[in-house]
Amino acid sequence: MPLPFYQVDAFAATPFTGNPAAVCLLQGDRDADWMRGVAAEMNLSETAFLAPQDDEATYRLRWFTPTDEVALCGHATLASAHALWTHEQASSEAPLHFETASGRLTTRRDDGWIWMDVPTDPVAPTDPPAPLLDALGDTTPKEVGWSGRDYLVRLPDADAVRALQPVFSSLNALEEARGTIVTAPAPADDVDFVSRFFAPRVGVPEDPVTGSAHCALGPYWAARTGHTTLTGRQVSARGGTVRVRLDAPDAERVTLGGQAVTVVEGRLNA
Structure with missing residues (x-):
């Protein structure tokens, strides 16, 4: 069955700026090799894969570069939230939650901006x-x-x-x-x-x-x-x-x- 996907320019107010990410909405389990193949096909810095969970505002989220799975990707998380709110009828009044390799990440909308709560990475x-x-x-x-x-x-x-x-x-x-x-x-x-x-x-x-x-x-x-x-x-x-x-x-x-x-x-x- 065909799967919906979106290419979103993240950290951008206008097209062709910011960082493009592909967002793929899954309808069942897919293995990492398949995801890696899709990411290589998209050939963007990141491709995000979203799998709905029992809670309609929660998704399993994984990120792949054209060659590797990564533990955290901010712009593809932002792109995922944008795609769900804009195209998949997620409630814009409620936050979205993503279960990831870096723990639970939460996104909210506020006056045209998407805000992501993520762990720091101190230097x-x-x-x-x-x-x-x-x-x-x-x-x-x-x-x-x-x-x-x-x-x-x-x-x-x-x-x-x-x-x-x-x-x-x-x-x-x-x-x-x-x-x-x-x-x-x-x-x-x-x-x-x-x-x-x-x-x-x-x-x-x-x-x-x-x-x-x-x-x-x-x-x-x-x-x-x-x-x-x-x-x-x-x-x-x-x-x-x-x-x-x-x-x-x-x-x-x-x-x-x-x-x-x-x-x-x-x-x-x-």
Whole structure:
């Protein structure tokens, strides 16, 4: 039976910006190899698979890059909530809950924005490994941290983040890391920090906008600015804005806000 799917630009107010994700609604059990095959076919940074649970507002959610299943993906979660509210008649007045490899994630709508409650991914200072320094070329980091999932590299300024051309073969040598976040404070009054995210080892050379990276960026910049309400701008070619709210810089949960727009509706015949 054909399955409904949607391609949604997440962390975007207009089409062809932000980060595209495919959202596939399942009607029964499917194994990981099938999901991986669909994700490779979609060839987007993430494909989300939703399976309804007994509670009509709760779904099992899994995320796949074109090559790997991942434990957390913010933009595909945002895209999933948008698809359910916009196309699948989920009540816009009630939150949606997703059971995932990172625990239960909850999303809510508020004045055109979707807000996701997700775990933080705090960063501890670390000595940069040689492949990471090689990947940065002539760019000298001001600080390097490790979240247990990704490296976070603070560069001197926003221009250095935009100009960076990393050596992907060196990033691929970081076998312990999903990816690498680069960041710097932002000069604009409406943005607190900028970032980019690279994860070639899991099939995503550069991710356009990365919700899960803001699970690390939020507490990192909150600790350095003293602000628990922040706005980040991911300065990839497509670009996107992520709002960040924490109860405290050392909070264990963070709320990420973004917008989304559907660009494709279809049926999956596989």
